[in-house]
Amino acid sequence: MTKEIAVIGAGRIGSVIADMLADTGDYTVTLFDASSEIIAALQPLAGVMVRQLDITDDAMLAQALHGKFAVLSAAPFYLTARIAQAAVKAGVHYLDLTEDVASTGRVRALAQGARTALIPQCGLAPGFITIVTSWLAAQFDTLHDVSMRVGALPEYPSNMLNYNLTWSPDGVINEYCEPCDAIVDGVMRKVTPLENVQEFSMDGTRYEAFNTSGGLGSICEMLEGKVRNLNYLTIRYPGHAHLMKFLLRDLRLAERRDVMKDILEYAVPGTMQDKIIIFVTATGHKDGAFMQKSYASTIHGMDIGGRPRTAIQVTTAAGICTVLDMLAKGQIADAGFVYQENIKYESFINNRFGRVYAQG
Numbered sequence: 001m002t003k004e005i006a007v008i009g010a011g012r013i014g015s016v017i018a019d020m021l022a023d024t025g026d027y028t029v030t031l032f033d034a035s036s037e038i039i040a041a042l043q044p045l046a047g048v049m050v051r052q053l054d055i056t057d058d059a060m061l062a063q064a065l066h067g068k069f070a071v072l073s074a075a076p077f078y079l080t081a082r083i084a085q086a087a088v089k090a091g092v093h094y095l096d097l098t099e100d101v102a103s104t105g106r107v108r109a110l111a112q113g114a115r116t117a118l119i120p121q122c123g124l125a126p127g128f129i130t131i132v133t134s135w136l137a138a139q140f141d142t143l144h145d146v147s148m149r150v151g152a153l154p155e156y157p158s159n160m161l162n163y164n165l166t167w168s169p170d171g172v173i174n175e176y177c178e179p180c181d182a183i184v185d186g187v188m189r190k191v192t193p194l195e196n197v198q199e200f201s202m203d204g205t206r207y208e209a210f211n212t213s214g215g216l217g218s219i220c221e222m223l224e225g226k227v228r229n230l231n232y233l234t235i236r237y238p239g240h241a242h243l244m245k246f247l248l249r250d251l252r253l254a255e256r257r258d259v260m261k262d263i264l265e266y267a268v269p270g271t272m273q274d275k276i277i278i279f280v281t282a283t284g285h286k287d288g289a290f291m292q293k294s295y296a297s298t299i300h301g302m303d304i305g306g307r308p309r310t311a312i313q314v315t316t317a318a319g320i321c322t323v324l325d326m327l328a329k330g331q332i333a334d335a336g337f338v339y340q341e342n343i344k345y346e347s348f349i350n351n352r353f354g355r356v357y358a359q360g
Helices: 014-023 036-041 058-065 077-090 101-110 128-137 169-177 219-223 240-250 257-267 311-328 345-349 354-359
Strands: 003-008 027-033 048-052 070-073 093-096 117-119 142-154 180-184 187-191 198-202 205-211 229-236 274-286 289-300 302-304 307-309
Touching: 003 014, 003 058, 014 027, 014 048, 014 302, 014 311, 036 048, 058 077, 070 077, 070 311, 077 093, 077 101, 077 117, 077 169, 093 311, 101 117, 117 311, 128 142, 128 219, 128 274, 128 289, 128 345, 142 205, 169 240, 169 257, 180 219, 198 274, 205 240, 219 229, 240 257, 274 311, 289 311, 289 354, 302 311, 307 311, 311 345, 311 354, 345 354
Parallel strands: 003 027, 003 070, 027 048, 070 093, 093 117, 142 229
Antiparallel strands: 142 274, 180 187, 180 229, 198 205, 205 229, 274 289, 302 307
16 A cells, blocks of 8 residues: 655755655655745656645645655755644654754654654755764774765866755755854864865865764764764865855855845856765774774766656655655654664665665
8 A cells, every 4th residue: 555645845856755756656645835836847757746835824734744654844944843843743754854953953852752753854964974974883892083074066067166056055055054063072062164174085086075064963962972073074176165154254144144045046057967975984993903984975866757867866865765665664763753873774775765875
């Protein structure tokens, strides 16, 4: 019997989530969005129904979730708590992609005593990066340092930012502006975004990586007291952090995020030619020896349902679809708050959706 799923947010990621799930034949998906223009432009696969929905209307939202197995939020992070609260009231499992720390805190509070699962941060970062880091850390007897780096990058940058829009500008701005979780000298603390710029090479290409917010998820809590240093860095091409600091700090656009978003959407083109880089490095002791272990992967776009999809679309959608699939199969807890670091890497990577990450 197919399971009925609601996907809220029919943008670049939500539409791919709906298609990936429906393509299996195991899920019937209703894709919701507030924008009539976005809905009119959609060409969903068979098995996907499309409906307009005002998420701020509690009665409409409750009706949309009635009878569903789960709701998957691909909506902007500031709508996270509203959708999660409606899911709890409806007795529906809840999954999202948010990288916003405060939103995840509200979801965790809602999970207290919930009879269904609430699983935030199910995308690439946080999400898969948390799962693979937990798996890598478990291979040591004692940990020393862990560095998590992820980048969604254009293949062929052609502007001074060395960047193209490949996902939500709201999310990009948020991660560049909000304080970042880290463990420094064994203590969990907040560090400044766009700082701690590091340069490295992979496959002959130079990159930089720097502090951004949200990508760690809740793994700081799991590893506090067990690791000396732990950080999450976003990967870009060299020079990007410097220019972003000029825009957000010197021009004070961090205080006018709507203006910053307008600038990015107007001036920075999107691209279908992107790649995802995942690079996790851990050091520690194993069998009495001081060792380093790394996980490195580069993932490119692919066809889904006979249509070309970008790397960020594929990896983000595959992350949340994998967790949903594992939930449906009884492989993870089905009530309360579910931490990404408690999801087994081996089960994830062998899932029909999770195999996307194995291509790198």
